[in-house]
Amino acid sequence: MRWVFVPLGMLFGFLLSRAGATTYDYYAKLFLFEDFQLLWVILTAAAVGMVGIALVARLRTRALLGGGIDLRKKPYTRSLIVGSLIFGIGWGLAGACPGTALAMLGEGKLGAAFSIAGLLCGTYLFGRRAGAQPTDISRVDR
Amino acid sequence: MTEVVVIDAWLGGLAIGLYGVAQLLLTGKQLGVSSGYGSICALGSRADYFRSGSHAVRNDWRLYFLLGIPLGGLLAALTSEGPIVASLSLGPLYDRVFPQALWAKAALLFAGGTAMGYGSRLAGGCTSGHVITGVALLNWPSMVAGGCFFLGGIAAVQLLFRALG
Numbered sequence: 658m659r660w661v662f663v664p665l666g667m668l669f670g671f672l673l674s675r676a677g678a679t680t681y682d683y684y685a686k687l688f689l690f691e692d693f694q695l696l697w698v699i700l701t702a703a704a705v706g707m708v709g710i711a712l713v714a715r716l717r718t719r720a721l722l723g724g725g726i727d728l729r730k731k732p733y734t735r736s737l738i739v740g741s742l743i744f745g746i747g748w749g750l751a752g753a754c755p756g757t758a759l760a761m762l763g764e765g766k767l768g769a770a771f772s773i774a775g776l777l778c779g780t781y782l783f784g785r786r787a788g789a790q791p792t793d794i795s796r797v798d799r
Numbered sequence: 800m801t802e803v804v805v806i807d808a809w810l811g812g813l814a815i816g817l818y819g820v821a822q823l824l825l826t827g828k829q830l831g832v833s834s835g836y837g838s839i840c841a842l843g844s845r846a847d848y849f850r851s852g853s854h855a856v857r858n859d860w861r862l863y864f865l866l867g868i869p870l871g872g873l874l875a876a877l878t879s880e881g882p883i884v885a886s887l888s889l890g891p892l893y894d895r896v897f898p899q900a901l902w903a904k905a906a907l908l909f910a911g912g913t914a915m916g917y918g919s920r921l922a923g924g925c926t927s928g929h930v931i932t933g934v935a936l937l938n939w940p941s942m943v944a945g946g947c948f949f950l951g952g953i954a955a956v957q958l959l960f961r962a963l964g
Binding site: 658659660661662663664665666667668669670671672673674675676677678679680681682684685686687688689693694695696697698699700701702703704705706707709710712713718719720721722723724725726727728729730731732733734736737738739740741742743744745746747748749750751752753754755756758759760761762763764765766767768769771772773774775776777778779780781782783784785787788789790791 | 945
């Protein structure tokens with residue numbers, strides 16, 4: 658089943674690119690309040706997802722490729738706000754997010770390679786410092 | 800720099816939103832990227848964090864997902880009109896404020912990536928996991944995270960463009 662995520666990732670990367678999320682300028686313009694392309698992309702995606710996930714939850718079905726459907730919500734933690742602010746600073750500085758940096762690399766935007774190296778470094782530093790995660794993928798069922 | 804086709808925001812958002820729902824229905828997995836970087840770290844680290852929770856399974860689906868995303872970027876570039884140009888340019892706006900020297904540019908981008916990597920683990924997700932999936936699940940902590948993502952981004956970019964622009 659894991660291999661299906663290669664074409665899925667490919668589709669996701671393609672859509673990120675078409676939506677403008679791999680274009681550095683849109684990040685600068687967003688945070689300078691000059692062009693809200695990416696804000697509308699995010700809000701539309703979340704709104705469509707809201708309807709779609711509600712429908713999927715209603716179906717009470719198993720995943721089409723097998724297994725349960727994960728509808729768990731990420732919990733609030735004490736570090737959520739500070740972590741989100743740190744993330745946002747990196748987001749604005751790199752002009753990319755963890756997903757789009759990968760798609761940018763595929764487009765030949767080589768600056769993203771440094772951001773990706775940083776993402777690995779930041780994740781590694783966190784993991785070195787943090788203890789073991791709770792067994793249930795650090796989320797709670799609700 | 801490669802010039803890619805960009806479609807209307809509502810259409811792009813619609814497509815990404817539908818993608819997330821389709822992935823959930825097909826595989827049962829929520830759309831999210833940042834923990835995939837942990838899956839890569841888990842290949843080379845014995846730290847407990849990378850051996851537990853979402854990384855308890857080795858070579859999980861996230862690795863394959865992260866492998867596919869650059870291929871999608873390549874496909875998007877191939878299906879755009881102009882040629883694919885490998886370039887260190889950050890586009891007109893960032894190029895105006897970023898240092899020209901490669902090492903300084905690389906250091907800033909690396910710092911940005913490090914902040915995203917560390918911050919997303921502290922926060923429990925990134926733009927896709929918290930904002931797109933989390934908001935779609937009507938999860939209030941994800942909405943708080945999304946708001947703080949934007950506050951951080953605004954602070955960084957306003958400072959960058961006012962101090963150096």
